[in-house]
Amino acid sequence: MEFGNLIDGKQISASIRLSVKEDVERLVSQGHRAPCLAVILVGERVDSQTYVRNKKKTAADLGIQSIDKVLPESATQQQVIDIVRSFNNDKDIDGILVQLPLPSHINEEAVLNEIDIAKDVDGFHPINIGKLSMRGRKPEFEPCTPKGCIELIDRSGISIQGKNAVVLGRSNIVGLPVAMMLMNRDATVTICHSKTKDLKEKCREADILVVAIGQTKLVKKDWIKPGAVVIDVGMNTDENGKLCGDVDFNECKQVAGHITPVPGGVGPMTIAMLMKNTLTSAQKKFCN
Ligand SMILES: Nc1nc2c(c(=O)[nH]1)N[C@@H](CN(C=O)c1ccc(C(=O)N[C@@H](CCC(=O)O)C(=O)O)cc1)CN2
Numbered sequence: 658m659e660f661g662n663l664i665d666g667k668q669i670s671a672s673i674r675l676s677v678k679e680d681v682e683r684l685v686s687q688g689h690r691a692p693c694l695a696v697i698l699v700g701e702r703v704d705s706q707t708y709v710r711n712k713k714k715t716a717a718d719l720g721i722q723s724i725d726k727v728l729p730e731s732a733t734q735q736q737v738i739d740i741v742r743s744f745n746n747d748k749d750i751d752g753i754l755v756q757l758p759l760p761s762h763i764n765e766e767a768v769l770n771e772i773d774i775a776k777d778v779d780g781f782h783p784i785n786i787g788k789l790s791m792r793g794r795k796p797e798f799e800p801c802t803p804k805g806c807i808e809l810i811d812r813s814g815i816s817i818q819g820k821n822a823v824v825l826g827r828s829n830i831v832g833l834p835v836a837m838m839l840m841n842r843d844a845t846v847t848i849c850h851s852k853t854k855d856l857k858e859k860c861r862e863a864d865i866l867v868v869a870i871g872q873t874k875l876v877k878k879d880w881i882k883p884g885a886v887v888i889d890v891g892m893n894t895d896e897n898g899k900l901c902g903d904v905d906f907n908e909c910k911q912v913a914g915h916i917t918p919v920p921g922g923v924g925p926m927t928i929a930m931l932m933k934n935t936l937t938s939a940q941k942k943f944c945n
Contacts, residue, residue, distance in 0.1 A: 680936055693935075701730055785798055825849050
């Protein structure tokens with residue numbers, strides 16, 4: 658490691674996966690069946706196929722069962738909804754996930770609305786997101802990437818309470834939920850987006866900066882408050898075709914107190930958190 662403040666998502670996610678594996682073994686040794694994740698993939702996007710393959714492989718490595726339903730690009734919304742409903746009714750399935758994005762002719766909201774909230778291990782159902790956003794309410798599950806961001810901060814020994822947190826991006830799957838989660842942990846949260854004025858100045862106020870805006874290396878060294886925690890959720894390709902984030906890592910690491918790389922930062926946490934949520938769903942069923 659070239660400097661002391663790298664937040665190593667590969668290493669942290671490996672230790673989470675190990676603890677999930679041990680908990681799955683314990684559950685099975687108590688006579689319960691293994692947790693089971695059901696995955697729906699619609700279309701032929703290569704990135705989505707890779708994510709689904711990695712989710713299934715990780716599940717197998719941890720002793721979690723998985724089943725998948727792969728539909729062609731031409732599948733109808735009703736076909737997808739029918740599969741979600743059949744998974745809802747299957748008592749041997751603990752978690753259901755619909756890989757996003759869906760083809761443009763399918764209404765994502767209509768599909769996600771159908772998932773049983775007790776099996777919503779991706780945490781995208783509007784009731785789960787709504788509960789995340791309300792005082793004193795607790796969702797069944799929190800979305801995996803935002804949960805991974807919080808876990809990276811916690812496991813790096815950084816306190817969130819009372820900090821100024823700035824979230825760059827307001828997407829349903831990252832920006833919005835991570836902002837709610839930081840607020841629930843008593844940070845003072847500012848959400849910035851494409852229409853925000855004085856973006857650089859807003860970012861410079863952040864003790865914790867979470868960037869999920871989808872612009873290659875947008876955040877530069879002079880956007881960072883010295884010592885700040887920088888969590889980069891971006892996944893872009895640079896001028897050489899290499900995977901990179903929304904933060905200019907080589908510049909910003911000189912100023913940040915803690916920083917995540919891309920790849921090897923938030924990305925690996927997404928699947929680790931999915932496995933944890935699937936285990937939790939089975940535990941809720943068996944251990945209550
Ligand atoms: N239903 C869902 N769809 C999507 C989600 C999600 O959480 N649920 N998130 C993303 C894609 N995604 C998982 O589905 C995902 C993205 C990235 C990674 C990851 O490990 N990234 C690595 C780099 C991998 C590479 O080399 O290409 C990293 O950053 O180190 C895992 C999962 C959208 N859809």
